[in-house]
Amino acid sequence: MIFLDNVSKIYNHDSAALKNVTLRVEPKEFVTLVGGSGAGKTTLLKLLIREEDPTEGRIFLDGLEVTSLSRKELHHIRRRIGTVFQDYKLLPTKTAYENVAFAMEVAGRTDEEIGEDVPQALELVGLENKANNFPHQLSGGEKQRVAIARALVNRPDVILADEPTGNLDPINTWEIIRLLQKINELGTTVILASHDKEIINNIDKRVIVLDKGEIISDQERGKYLV
Amino acid sequence: MFKITLKRIIGSGYQSFRRNGWLSTATIMVMVLVLFVLGNLIFLGAIAGTVLNALESKIDISMYFVTSAPEEGILGVKRELESLPDVKEVSYVSKEQALEIFRDKHRQNALIADALEEIGDNPLVASLNIKARDPSNYAVISEFLLEKNYPTVDKINYFENQIVIDRLANILSSIRGGGAILAVFLSLIAVLVAFNTVRLAIYTMREEIGIMRLVGATSWFIRGPFLINGVLYGGISALVITFLFFPLSWLAAPKLSFLIPNFNLFSYFISNFFEFFGIMIFAGIFLGVTSSFIAIRRYLQI
Numbered sequence: 001m002i003f004l005d006n007v008s009k010i011y012n013h014d015s016a017a018l019k020n021v022t023l024r025v026e027p028k029e030f031v032t033l034v035g036g037s038g039a040g041k042t043t044l045l046k047l048l049i050r051e052e053d054p055t056e057g058r059i060f061l062d063g064l065e066v067t068s069l070s071r072k073e074l075h076h077i078r079r080r081i082g083t084v085f086q087d088y089k090l091l092p093t094k095t096a097y098e099n100v101a102f103a104m105e106v107a108g109r110t111d112e113e114i115g116e117d118v119p120q121a122l123e124l125v126g127l128e129n130k131a132n133n134f135p136h137q138l139s140g141g142e143k144q145r146v147a148i149a150r151a152l153v154n155r156p157d158v159i160l161a162d163e164p165t166g167n168l169d170p171i172n173t174w175e176i177i178r179l180l181q182k183i184n185e186l187g188t189t190v191i192l193a194s195h196d197k198e199i200i201n202n203i204d205k206r207v208i209v210l211d212k213g214e215i216i217s218d219q220e221r222g223k224y225l226v
Numbered sequence: 227m228f229k230i231t232l233k234r235i236i237g238s239g240y241q242s243f244r245r246n247g248w249l250s251t252a253t254i255m256v257m258v259l260v261l262f263v264l265g266n267l268i269f270l271g272a273i274a275g276t277v278l279n280a281l282e283s284k285i286d287i288s289m290y291f292v293t294s295a296p297e298e299g300i301l302g303v304k305r306e307l308e309s310l311p312d313v314k315e316v317s318y319v320s321k322e323q324a325l326e327i328f329r330d331k332h333r334q335n336a337l338i339a340d341a342l343e344e345i346g347d348n349p350l351v352a353s354l355n356i357k358a359r360d361p362s363n364y365a366v367i368s369e370f371l372l373e374k375n376y377p378t379v380d381k382i383n384y385f386e387n388q389i390v391i392d393r394l395a396n397i398l399s400s401i402r403g404g405g406a407i408l409a410v411f412l413s414l415i416a417v418l419v420a421f422n423t424v425r426l427a428i429y430t431m432r433e434e435i436g437i438m439r440l441v442g443a444t445s446w447f448i449r450g451p452f453l454i455n456g457v458l459y460g461g462i463s464a465l466v467i468t469f470l471f472f473p474l475s476w477l478a479a480p481k482l483s484f485l486i487p488n489f490n491l492f493s494y495f496i497s498n499f500f501e502f503f504g505i506m507i508f509a510g511i512f513l514g515v516t517s518s519f520i521a522i523r524r525y526l527q528i
Binding site: 049075076090094111 | 230231234241242245246434436437438439440441442443444445447
């Protein structure tokens with residue numbers, strides 16, 4: 001369902017964030033992208049939502065060529081891909097409920113649909129009691145859970161998580177990872193970027209290792225061996 | 227679907243306006259100052275207009291007739307002058323009226339009263355006072371008078387004061403022109419200040435704009451609430467400044483009346499209240515919305 005066809009992202013002749021990456025992700029997979037800082041994990045995720053354009057190559061989401069869409073049509077793919085980031089990226093002047101609802105408003109869903117789905121999403125992440133809290137009234141782990149609720153409220157095809165646990169303590173880290181696994185079990189493809197050895201070795205699913213912009217290993221039940 | 231989106235945009239705009247309290251207040255304060263400058267320009271325009279018109283109306287041509295001139299003849303001259311297109315009005319002061327006016331003017335002065343008694347006869351003469359439609363017309367009128375050379379006319383005071391009158395007319399038109407340039411210049415500064423203030427406000431929200439794009443919002447879904455903010459900034463500032471001008475104009479009125487006798491600022495404000503308020507609302511909202519629109523383009527480019 002996601003296909004990267006010989007994709008490269010080169011900033012100048014000295015620095016290539018990605019080099020000749022060809023990659024296929026099937027529905028319902030849980031894929032972890034691994035690599036040190038600068039390996040290209042974040043760049044790859046950015047290319048998937050077209051926050052940047054590849055210098056070479058094409059990217060497909062479910063048969064739709066992402067790389068050929070115009071700027072005006074971008075919001076279409078962004079609604080089909082849920083994203084979670086290390087710095088949460090929540091709207092600070094909206095409550096948890098409103099942040100999650102925003103994703104649905106943007107997609108033009110009715111108030112009734114929002115009234116049903118948002119509480120469900122918050123319940124899934126365990127935050128139904130904090131629906132009216134603002135981000136500054138939530139802990140890091142809770143903020144990330146709101147971000148996850150927002151990412152999945154539109155029932156996306158795939159969820160991209162870029163170092164979602166980077167700012168969290170070990171307990172929260174595990175809770176978030178378990179949440180992502182639960183979402184994956186419910187049928188959503190998950191692509192997780194991380195450099196946390198512990199997590200990766202414990203997930204026991206497909207691991208793709210990146211180094212200096214290239215894929216150096218792609219194993220079904222991989223381990224991150226540094 | 228469009229209606230729902232519009233409702234959400236308006237709701238979101240109002241919500242972000244309220245929840246970003248400090249930012250909104252600061253922006254409104256600057257816009258109030260901007261509208262204050264614009265409002266003052268309007269007042270200055272009115273004051274300048276009144277002063278200039280008053281000065282202009284003081285310019286006139288006075289024709290003094292010989293003591294033996296018959297009233298019939300004088301009135302004939304009056305009619306002829308009134309028929310000229312450049313002449314606005316001609317007023318006639320008879321010998322008797324002139325004496326009355328003189329007596330009244332100097333009634334405190336016993337010496338002059340005695341002198342009049344001595345002379346017995348009315349020493350004063352009849353006169354016609356010509357006012358033109360425009361200061362520039364006096365030249366034409368004076369040429370006409372020269373050509374006509376009425377035999378019963380003893381003295382025409384225009385020619386004696388011509389240099390002064392011409393100079394005054396020049397000063398008046400310079401002030402009008404200069405005033406207009408100053409007004410445009412100040413308005414430009416005010417507009418730039420308003421624009422930059424709104425631009426700063428949007429700059430502080432740049433991260434949020436980025437997040438909204440990431441979540442998949444269209445440009446209009448992001449832009450809309452900011453335009454609503456612009457309307458609120460402008461509208462509220464206009465209300466505040468109009469409200470403030472009540473006490474301000476009331477306080478300034480007596481001080482100005484001291485300088486310019488015929489003009490009461492407060493009365494002017496009250497009698498033109500709706501136009502004034504309309505201009506403020508229009509200017510405020512126009513500034514707010516266009517500034518928001520232009521400022522946010524930068525963040526929606528990608």
